[in-house]
Amino acid sequence: MGWITKLFGDKKNSGSVAKSRLQMVLSHDRTDITPGMMAAIKDDIISVLAQHLSIEADQVEVNLDQSGTESRLVAHIPLPSTRRR
Amino acid sequence: MKLGKVITITSGKGGVGKTTLTANLSAALASIGRKVVAIDTDIGLRNLDVVMGLENRIVYDLVDVIEGRCRLKQAMIKDKRVNSLYMIPAAQTRDKMSISPTDMVLVCDQLREEMDYILIDSPAGIERGFQNALAPSDQVLIVTNPEVSAVRDADRIIGLVDAAEKGPAQLLVNRLKPEMVARGDMLSINDIVEILAVDVLGIIPEDESILISSNRGTPLTLDNGHMPRARIAVQNVARRIEGESVPFIDLTAREGLLSKVKGWFGG
Numbered sequence: 172m173g174w175i176t177k178l179f180g181d182k183k184n185s186g187s188v189a190k191s192r193l194q195m196v197l198s199h200d201r202t203d204i205t206p207g208m209m210a211a212i213k214d215d216i217i218s219v220l221a222q223h224l225s226i227e228a229d230q231v232e233v234n235l236d237q238s239g240t241e242s243r244l245v246a247h248i249p250l251p252s253t254r255r256r
Numbered sequence: 257m258k259l260g261k262v263i264t265i266t267s268g269k270g271g272v273g274k275t276t277l278t279a280n281l282s283a284a285l286a287s288i289g290r291k292v293v294a295i296d297t298d299i300g301l302r303n304l305d306v307v308m309g310l311e312n313r314i315v316y317d318l319v320d321v322i323e324g325r326c327r328l329k330q331a332m333i334k335d336k337r338v339n340s341l342y343m344i345p346a347a348q349t350r351d352k353m354s355i356s357p358t359d360m361v362l363v364c365d366q367l368r369e370e371m372d373y374i375l376i377d378s379p380a381g382i383e384r385g386f387q388n389a390l391a392p393s394d395q396v397l398i399v400t401n402p403e404v405s406a407v408r409d410a411d412r413i414i415g416l417v418d419a420a421e422k423g424p425a426q427l428l429v430n431r432l433k434p435e436m437v438a439r440g441d442m443l444s445i446n447d448i449v450e451i452l453a454v455d456v457l458g459i460i461p462e463d464e465s466i467l468i469s470s471n472r473g474t475p476l477t478l479d480n481g482h483m484p485r486a487r488i489a490v491q492n493v494a495r496r497i498e499g500e501s502v503p504f505i506d507l508t509a510r511e512g513l514l515s516k517v518k519g520w521f522g523g
Contacts, residue, residue, distance in 0.1 A: 184440030189404050190447045197411050197451065198403075240453045 198235040202242050209233060216246060225251060258291070260368040263375050263497070264393035265428075268409030270380030272399045273430040274472060277490070279307045279459070284473040284494035285342035289374040293332060295363075297389045298379035299354055302346035309473020310335065310343050320348035322359045328366055337478050342371075352384040357391030361394075364392035382416060389419065392448040395497075396425040397457060402432055402443040411452055426457040428493065433462045434507040443450040458493035461485050461507050 199205060213233040222228050232247040265278045271388045275296075282294040288377045295318065296304035305311040316331040331362035335341035346472070347354065360376075379391030386438040390396065396417050410427065417425045429445060444458055463486035469476040477494075484506060492502045 185388065186440045186442050186444065186447070189443050192402050192449065193407055193443075193451055196408060200411065201415070204274065 194237050195235075199239040200235075202235060204235060209235065210254075212244070213246075216248075220248065229252060238246055258368065258370060258372060260291075260374050261370040261394050262364050262392045263373060263395045263397060264367070264378055264387060264422075265375060265397045265399060265415060266389055267379035267399040267406070268386075268413040269381060269400075269406045270458050272401045272406050272468075273401050273460075274380075275303050275377050277397075277399055277428060277430060278304060278375050278411050278467060280466075280469075280477045280487075280490045281493055281497075282341060282343075282375050283308075283335075283338060284477040285375075285497065286335070286372050286493075287477060289340070289371065290427065290498075291340040291370065291375045291434075292375065293344060293367055293371050293374045294348040295344045296375060296377050297355075297360070297385060299346045300348065301379065302348050304343060304377050305333075305345045306393050306473060307436045307470050308335065308343055310345075315494050317347040318348050318363070319354045321363060322355050323434050323512075327361065334424055335478075337474075352379065352388065352437050355388055360388045361392045366402045375464045380399070382412065386416075392421055397428050398425045398454075399428045399430050400448070401430055402437070402448060404443075407443065407451060409450055414452060414454055421445075423477065424454060426455050427452065428458045428460065429456060430460045430507060431462040438508065442454060449483045451465055456504075458489060459498055459504055459507065460489040460493075471515050477488070480512060 213231060216233060217226070217228045217231055226248060230249045234245050236243050236245045261515045262284055266272050268273050271287070282292045286292045294304060296302050296462050299319065305314060310333050311482065313333050316326040317357055318331065320326045321328050321331045332342040333345070335343065376393065379385035398410050398413050414423070414425050416425045424516065427448070429448060437444045441513045445456060445477055449456060463484050465476060465482065465484040466486050469479060476484070477490055485507065488505055492505065496504045
């Protein structure tokens with residue numbers, strides 16, 4: 172399969188790669204939150220939640236989200252599948 | 257007495273075309289009858305003089321004016337190819353600290369009395385040179401190219417302009433290659449506007465004739481009889497500065513004779 176994708180190229184156009192890389196780097200530039208701080212924030216969120224809930228740490232995502240000039244922190248924390256009680 | 261407008265052309269990143277656009281925009285505004293002076297504030301790395309083809313006529317420079325070695329008038333080189341176009345060169349053997357933002361405000365306040373437009377060619381960077389160029393500004397134009405590094409730096413500059421209460425800045429997107437945008441290999445104008453959230457005042461396509469005009473020291477907007485799209489694009493920026501509402505040229509169309517002719521009328 173590798174050679175097929177190489178031949179026909181399922182790579183994204185470099186223009187859209189440029190756009191998403193820019194959006195990422197600008198969300199960090201504008202908020203002055205480094206990728207290292209993001210990792211630390213994520214670890215802290217996990218440890219706080221773990222005191223109350225059982226969560227799967229490797230499923231947690233914390234991202235900077237940019238729309239227009241507005242930035243927000245978005246945490247995605249899936250809970251383990253719940254049975255009805 | 258006139259009350260001229262000070263327009264600062266800046267970018268953050270170097271090499272995006274600030275000086276070339278300052279030269280061409282100044283010439284375009286002078287060509288429609290306005291009194292224009294272009295000031296090179298890149299002390300130590302002057303270049304507006306060579307791009308405009310006025311390098312052999314320099315006697316005094318901006319630092320000479322500020323340090324009182326000459327009168328302002330003596331440092332203004334008059335362009336002989338068009339009425340009412342002047343250029344004040346930067347000093348070549350000094351540095352950015354030779355002038356202060358206050359000096360720039362004083363010089364520009366004097367120029368406002370006689371000129372319609374004072375265009376300031378800012379140095380790259382965000383330090384003293386940029387602060388000097390920004391201080392007297394009424395309108396800030398940020399030059400960028402459709403590439404990641406230039407857009408990132410433009411974002412930083414937009415923030416600094418806002419913080420200095422000189423905003424909102426407007427964007428000049430320079431060196432756009434419509435064929436690359438069409439095949440998805442270049443940031444589009446929409447991408448850039450979405451990311452930076454500012455108004456676009458001009459879109460200038462990549463055009464060999466710009467380099468050729470810099471080689472000769474003849475701004476494209478003074479080279480009569482030659483009408484590439486880049487020239488029309490710059491002239492349109494001049495008209496928009498004048499308050500006219502001018503649609504952007506259709507850069508997706510191939511530059512055949514027909515679209516050239518259309519460009520003369522509608523573009």
